[in-house]
Amino acid sequence: MSRTTPNRRSVNRVLSALALLAVTAGAVTACGDHDSASTHTSASSVTSSASPGADKAGATSLHMIDNGGHRLAFHVTQGHGSTIVLDSGGGNDSSYWKDLVPKLHAATGATVITYDRAGLGKSDVVPGPWKVESAVSDLKAGLQQLGATRNVTLVSHSQAGEIATYFAEQNPKTLSGAVLVDANLPPLFTDEETARLLAFDQPEVDAAKKDPDTPQNRQLISTAESFAATSKAYYKATWPDSVPATVIVSEKTPFDGSPADAQHWRDAASSFVKDGPHRTLVTAEGSSHEVPKDRPALVLREIESMVAAHH
Template identity: 30%
Template structure:
């Protein structure tokens, strides 16, 4: 069984669940008929606001808050947009158009004002959250001191592209409407969002770092090239923007290369701080330590159970199923007590039409871990399929 997935996208979004050691202040702020959940890492000076991608809540940033706090000593603010995380949504407002990007930015503005953070600020955003950073900077050009954009949309969904995406989601929309109001309204208003944002720009006097992924999350060559070209054009047409391609990183760049993102945020922050030299020194110390630790982590990962598991699934993704089976077989030889290794081998065996051997592997996975839900589900499915064939 695959232990983790590469970042997936729903209209500029990815889903990550990570933990943090940073002590935070949790608060629900009333913004009118609903409440927005904010988490604040206390600090001094200009705050840094983090805006998550579509479908995400503020917890996606947890893994990088500690080092940024230590480097900058700044107040760090994450939050959940209406309908996500623990933020509520205005159920009295039934007009879908009133739940769009303008409503989101107004929620944020009210929340920041009530919290006392409606002054100078640095913005960091991912994916769909880039819309909020651009919009906030355009509405408050004198307050925003710097922006870090992490694989955000730059006009990609114009020229009919957003209609193509929405056409693939007809079956999902009723489910979202029932169970996930935040995602539903984001989808229902995305065309209007794209139209509004096509006319919005970050003012030229505000320094911007723009990241683009090195491992495409889009599927076709046309889509991949369009995404990259949009980023190249954005950098070329804005003298205040520094473009960075995050090699060997997917959509969640701060997950794939934390130190790259953390030092970039620190650089932007230092440029607007009176403690510039001190912050730069802290960032350098962090970068040296992080780089060395990264090498140690890579060495520990290489040829580990997770490394072999990842390699095997990469081969499955390329439809090299027999090669994948050999890698998973090696994994169970090296890690004979791993339920997950047997589960993965079973999956590869099914793909190479070795059903009886696969069944043995799934049974072994359950023997090692009686709570192995995936193995149980697969065996149940195999049993049902066999029963159908008999009839």
């Protein structure tokens, strides 16, 4: 199934290929950017509730979750019934979703969770190459310790699509559905395409190494170090048939300056949708890779639809 929507804002700038995996150009936000009055809660105090936290509905609280010796920041806007988890693309912390969270909460009444992946926002840095297995473990640990183990709608942008795929494979009963927003999907990562992405972005990686301590550059470098092996494995990953998925694909794609790569991106989304049941393809006409910024109403609508249909 395919739907189209009218254009609202043109693409901001051409994004480089590997950058979509590790840092979204022009959209990286400063760490923090959350209400300073947020409540800090230890992991041990939030493990027992059926839905995350025990805070007043509509209030956002910060929960620091320990996983394997490092701490991760999970931001919980308490609701009732179901849970929506928003996972940002590479290089972006949880504040990427700050404009969407209150709208989602108001529209659905659900608990809304955002979080900072390791090395971003308020979460601890984990040295070494980026490992999707570690990222999946971090997400799972946070949701388990927050009590969000059922009726979860996972919303994943860009690089977070990889995390979503492996999380869904391993924890299908946790998810009632997913909305994959211009996300990295397995069919994209053929050996040929992976080699193209690596070659295209080597100059950007080299430039990042000259200033390796910023969160964005650090993640770009760590992603590049593991990119070939990670991509080869991800190409073979499968999405469970039991988890419904809506795939929103941008018209411009991350490769607006490369027609061949842009077509491959769109073909990967189409192939993913055709490969299993309960999958819907939605095209965000006129949008750049930054669909949550370019077309927030579209993203909000598709999340609402997924929550309503599968809870």
